[in-house]
Amino acid sequence: MTALATRPLRTDSRALDLAEHLADVLPKRAGVPWTASPGTAWWTTSPAARLTHGHRSLLLVLTVNGVDVGWQLPDRAPLAPDFRILGTTPETITADLLRLVLPVLDDELARRARTDIPAHVLRLPLLAEIGAAMRAQGAATIERPAFIIGASTVIWSSGGLRYSATFHGSNPACDVQIQGPLRAAERAVVRFLPAATAYGRPVRPAGIRGRLERRIAQTLAAHGPVEQLDGKGLAFGGGSGPYGYVAASPDPAAKAHDITPVSVDVHGVGVDLLVSLAPYLAR
Numbered sequence: 001m002t003a004l005a006t007r008p009l010r011t012d013s014r015a016l017d018l019a020e021h022l023a024d025v026l027p028k029r030a031g032v033p034w035t036a037s038p039g040t041a042w043w044t045t046s047p048a049a050r051l052t053h054g055h056r057s058l059l060l061v062l063t064v065n066g067v068d069v070g071w072q073l074p075d076r077a078p079l080a081p082d083f084r085i086l087g088t089t090p091e092t093i094t095a096d097l098l099r100l101v102l103p104v105l106d107d108e109l110a111r112r113a114r115t116d117i118p119a120h121v122l123r124l125p126l127l128a129e130i131g132a133a134m135r136a137q138g139a140a141t142i143e144r145p146a147f148i149i150g151a152s153t154v155i156w157s158s159g160g161l162r163y164s165a166t167f168h169g170s171n172p173a174c175d176v177q178i179q180g181p182l183r184a185a186e187r188a189v190v191r192f193l194p195a196a197t198a199y200g201r202p203v204r205p206a207g208i209r210g211r212l213e214r215r216i217a218q219t220l221a222a223h224g225p226v227e228q229l230d231g232k233g234l235a236f237g238g239g240s241g242p243y244g245y246v247a248a249s250p251d252p253a254a255k256a257h258d259i260t261p262v263s264v265d266v267h268g269v270g271v272d273l274l275v276s277l278a279p280y281l282a283r
Contacts (some may be wrong), residue, residue: 013047015062021090027275043080056105059126067093071105099241103270106172119170124151126271129163130154133275139282158282160184183258186219189279192242192266193223210252242268
């Protein structure tokens with residue numbers, strides 16, 4: 001272990017090049033940018049790089065077909081990769097960090113937070129970050145307690161859609177609700193999901209009832225699993241990353257036009273991901 005700790009850090013590695021790129025494209029949180037530096041990963045002798053943002057730190061090690069990621073906190077050092085990103089393009093790596101890695105890292109931090117701080121106090125800076133990101137794109141925001149006890153929400157509108165991001169308790173991931181015209185909502189919700197290329201040619205699940213439900217299922221199927229629940233609404237996503245629910249149409253026989261009203265809930269959305277989507281959700 002001593003030999004590994006004193007191994008010279010590589011300042012010319014591909015891992016560091018990647019980390020520097022990610023530091024440029026990952027969103028700032030509370031105005032603080034990410035920084036990249038050479039690093040050492042305990043699980044390998046390969047060159048590593050470190051991405052740091054406040055108390056959050058990621059170790060990156062390039063593999064043949066992707067990137068091994070370990071997260072480091074003030075009282076935690078990764079002895080093995082915590083997550084393996086399959087993909088070598090900067091776009092794929094950035095997307096997986098935003099959707100899959102950073103929400104888990106934030107959850108780890110939340111579990112280590114001081115227990116004497118009320119949950120609503122912990123939610124305030126998260127609401128402020130999201131509100132600031134949306135206002136920077138020109139949207140007006142409202143931050144207030146949610147109708148559910150122990151929750152707080154920030155609301156904004158853009159492109160005919162009404163958005164709300166709600167935090168429950170001390171959970172650092174939020175639930176995003178999207179309400180408005182069908183076509184605009186379809187374009188918005190897929191930004192929270194894996195790229196369509198990850199699932200190949202979209203195939204609408206068989207047996208979907210309702211014209212609205214069939215149309216949305218066709219769109220969502222390109223980005224992951226979709227199923228119709230007993231209540232006739234659609235559940236989408238699964239495994240890790242954001243997932244959600246499309247409310248059932250009150251009239252299954254009605255035609256689904258681009259302007260047909262729809263309501264979609266997306267769960268497990270990290271603040272980093274939501275802030276990164278501000279240019280698309282608040283323009």
